[in-house]
Amino acid sequence: MVFTWYVTFEAHKRGVFPRRRSPRETRTFETEAQAKNFAQAKLDEGLVVYAGTINPASPRRLIASGGILHWLENEKDREFADPDTTKVFKS
Template sequence: MKKQAWYVTFEIPWKGTAVRSRRSRSTQTFETEMEAKNFARARFDEGLVVTAGTIIPHLPRRAIASGSILSWLEEGQEQASGDPADDPDEPSGRIK
């Protein structure tokens, strides 16, 4: 069995009319950050409150709060896009 290094926690939508004082959450674990990001993106796109992080003793430790999830999901996408405008070493074609 491989070690799970990342977790994603999300709020479970509650169906009902009564007021609840506490919200239910569910957590899933993943081997890689990319798997965790893919799962978190799907839950985030559903409009759910999502948090994520690394499982101890994985280093470096990370805890991503719900307010920082979008920036975490976007980390690394700049390099993956291949857009030369994002590469400071590439000539942009702009006149300075």
């Protein structure tokens, strides 16, 4: 599997941790369509979302939170995203 896209989103706060944890999580996806579906779900939860391509993917793309809605409007690349094809990173 080659993961080409990532989606970063603010993580929900859970409990009290003795050390500070990062407020963001990142998941990676094979296709832009899978990334869009996941980003839409996180946006629907009211979270701040960023997305982009992972180096060395070309062309390189970075979608800031202000451009996520515009990126999601392009429906031609959307398909059902299988959650089992994602890779999870916590920063």
